[in-house]
Amino acid sequence: MDTAIAVQVDDLTVAYNYKPVLWDIDLSIPEGVLMAIVGPNGAGKSTLIKSILGIIKPIAGSIQIYKKPYKKQRSLVAYVPQKGSVDWDFPTTALDVVMMGTYGSLGWIKRPGQKEKKASLEALEKVGMLGFKNRQISQLSGGQQQRIFLARALVQNASIYFMDEPFQGVDATTEKAIINILKELRKAGKTVIVVHHDLQTVPEYFDWVTFLNVKKIATGPVKDIFNDDNLTKTYGINYKVAINK
Amino acid sequence: MNLKEYIELVFTDYTLRTITLGTAVLGAICGMLGSFAVLRKQSLLGDAISHASLPGIAIAFLIIGTKNSSVFLIGALISGLVGTFWIRGIIRKTHLKSDTALGLILSLFFGFGMLLLTYIQKRPNANQAGLESYLFGQAATLLENDVWIMVIVTSISLLILLIFWKELKLLLFDSDYTKTLGFNTKFLDILITTFIVIAIVLGLQTVGVVLMSAMLLAPAAAARQWTNSLSVMVILAALFGALSGVFGTAISASYNNLSTGPVIVLVAGVFVLFSFIFSPQRGLLFREIRFRKNRRDLKLHKTLSFMYDIASTHENITHPHAIRILNNFQGFTKKSLQELEDKNYVKIDGNMWSMTEIGYKTAANLYNQLTNSKDE
Numbered sequence: 335m336d337t338a339i340a341v342q343v344d345d346l347t348v349a350y351n352y353k354p355v356l357w358d359i360d361l362s363i364p365e366g367v368l369m370a371i372v373g374p375n376g377a378g379k380s381t382l383i384k385s386i387l388g389i390i391k392p393i394a395g396s397i398q399i400y401k402k403p404y405k406k407q408r409s410l411v412a413y414v415p416q417k418g419s420v421d422w423d424f425p426t427t428a429l430d431v432v433m434m435g436t437y438g439s440l441g442w443i444k445r446p447g448q449k450e451k452k453a454s455l456e457a458l459e460k461v462g463m464l465g466f467k468n469r470q471i472s473q474l475s476g477g478q479q480q481r482i483f484l485a486r487a488l489v490q491n492a493s494i495y496f497m498d499e500p501f502q503g504v505d506a507t508t509e510k511a512i513i514n515i516l517k518e519l520r521k522a523g524k525t526v527i528v529v530h531h532d533l534q535t536v537p538e539y540f541d542w543v544t545f546l547n548v549k550k551i552a553t554g555p556v557k558d559i560f561n562d563d564n565l566t567k568t569y570g571i572n573y574k575v576a577i578n579k
Numbered sequence: 580m581n582l583k584e585y586i587e588l589v590f591t592d593y594t595l596r597t598i599t600l601g602t603a604v605l606g607a608i609c610g611m612l613g614s615f616a617v618l619r620k621q622s623l624l625g626d627a628i629s630h631a632s633l634p635g636i637a638i639a640f641l642i643i644g645t646k647n648s649s650v651f652l653i654g655a656l657i658s659g660l661v662g663t664f665w666i667r668g669i670i671r672k673t674h675l676k677s678d679t680a681l682g683l684i685l686s687l688f689f690g691f692g693m694l695l696l697t698y699i700q701k702r703p704n705a706n707q708a709g710l711e712s713y714l715f716g717q718a719a720t721l722l723e724n725d726v727w728i729m730v731i732v733t734s735i736s737l738l739i740l741l742i743f744w745k746e747l748k749l750l751l752f753d754s755d756y757t758k759t760l761g762f763n764t765k766f767l768d769i770l771i772t773t774f775i776v777i778a779i780v781l782g783l784q785t786v787g788v789v790l791m792s793a794m795l796l797a798p799a800a801a802a803r804q805w806t807n808s809l810s811v812m813v814i815l816a817a818l819f820g821a822l823s824g825v826f827g828t829a830i831s832a833s834y835n836n837l838s839t840g841p842v843i844v845l846v847a848g849v850f851v852l853f854s855f856i857f858s859p860q861r862g863l864l865f866r867e868i869r870f871r872k873n874r875r876d877l878k879l880h881k882t883l884s885f886m887y888d889i890a891s892t893h894e895n896i897t898h899p900h901a902i903r904i905l906n907n908f909q910g911f912t913k914k915s916l917q918e919l920e921d922k923n924y925v926k927i928d929g930n931m932w933s934m935t936e937i938g939y940k941t942a943a944n945l946y947n948q949l950t951n952s953k954d955e
Binding site: 387388408419427437438441443446 | 618620674742743744745746748749751752753755756758759760761762803806807808809811812
């Protein structure tokens with residue numbers, strides 16, 4: 335394969351206290367894929383993303399983004415955290431949250447100006463939330479909050495997007511809207527990595543998949559490796575019934 | 580001295596002006612930084628820090644042997660910071676939850692402080708008198724020097740807030756995300772925590788160890804009720820804090836020098852209570868009013884749409900029907916029928932009702948409205 339490697343993870347091991355959460359993960363994610371990370375609860379899916387992004391400090395291992403250490407490549411990476419990770423009663427508006435996506439490129443102290451505002455409004459429009467720009471964030475529905483988070487990542491204008499369960503608790507319409515944006519990102523040559531729970535939709539939404547359960551079980555194109563064998567290895571029970579369509 | 584005399588004196592009496600200015604500035608800085616403590620869900624940290632500073636004051640007295648509020652301030656600051664870092668250490672290094680760590684440090688440090696205080700009081704030293712006023716605060720002991728320190732610290736923290744506003748806001752809302760954007764969250768965290776500790780320590784002389792945390796939290800909690808913008812919240816909290824300080828001191832000075840701490844805190848409590856009830860968006864009163872109105876409207880709409888279903892079975896929509904058939908419908912009352920007539924949606928003729936054109940159109944639109952206004 336001659337496409338570039340967007341994310342390279344080597345020997346990544348993470349532990350909370352004594353219990354290993356991720357064990358010796360090696361992972362190469364090629365540029366331009368839309369990848370799902372699947373695995374049971376407690377498999378370390380979120381932890382994997384968080385350690386790649388430097389939110390969690392691993393015990394061992396290295397992370398490279400386009401062949402350079404992550405710290406030097408931050409501007410190439412955008413992150414959509416789990417919706418539940420923040421307090422939505424925080425006193426701020428939808429537009430304000432999206433503007434936060436511009437803070438990284440602004441750096442310390444400098445304030446966002448007209449240019450940043452324009453980019454944020456465009457991102458809001460892309461996720462279909464322009465009409466809600468001045469809405470207090472607690473007054474948004476779960477799906478709308480998720481779209482705001484997505485818009486905040488879009489405004490970062492990155493090459494690689496990490497998303498932690500963007501489909502959690504959203505209805506079918508929002509799920510469709512989000513996956514369309516993700517597919518557009520892929521079309522634009524971006525790499526999108528998504529922690530995903532719904533195994534049924536993996537073949538439809540994604541072209542790349544990583545099976546994770548503390549250890550990496552398998553990673554590769556969905557059409558090659560998304561099979562009963564890998565599912566059984568990852569989840570420990572036979573998945574034939576669930577996946578056979 | 581009564582309240583009226585006090586107000587007259589504030590403008591003429593030097594001491595009183597100093598004290599009033601001091602408590603106002605103190606209230607402002609506490610409200611400002613308290614907003615951050617509240618939004619970071621670190622409300623209890625303030626309580627732990629203020630209690631943890633007591634041994635520092637006592638040790639500072641033991642070392643220098645006289646009362647000197649500036650030296651006490653440094654003692655309190657050191658022991659407050661030690662307490663804070665121990666709390667963080669306990670949370671990080673053990674399996675204990677933050678409430679346990681806070682409670683533990685709070686009572687241990689406070690207990691040690693009280694021990695030292697009683698030890699000091701047993702000693703033959705005339706200078707010790709008044710040291711216990713640090714428990715509940717005594718604004719009357721404020722000197723011009725103390726007020727200057729407050730003003731300087733407040734200005735510095737205001738400056739810091741303005742400079743790092745964007746970063747601090749981001750940290751408050753989403754600290755993980757802040758990290759991924761490349762900001763040093765540890766630095767920001769230490770910065771804001773240090774200033775919270777400083778604000779608490781500044782207030783000890785006036786409000787006292789025991790109640791200081793309320794000074795931090797009450798104005799912020801009240802301010803949150805009135806606004807959905809962080810900047811407005813911080814400004815309002817500063818204002819509420821300053822007013823609590825001024826009124827609290829005025830009342831306490833007017834009534835035979837009551838301990839200032841409890842009075843200021845009670846005044847701040849009045850702000851909180853008022854805000855919880857009367858703020859237009861989040862207040863209990865207007866929420867209840869909105870709730871009742873919505874319920875009444877909904878009942879009315881239900882009746883109207885039920886009538887719509889009946890009327891639409893006829894070619895002529897204004898065809899009269901017996902009121903009796905509405906009786907089976909849940910939510911129907913004479914009053915709601917009357918209201919519908921007042922709105923010109925239906926006509927009543929004896930014991931018959933008929934729908935008007937307007938009523939028919941409104942009812943037809945109801946369903947569309949319901950589905951359209953629903954959140955996606």
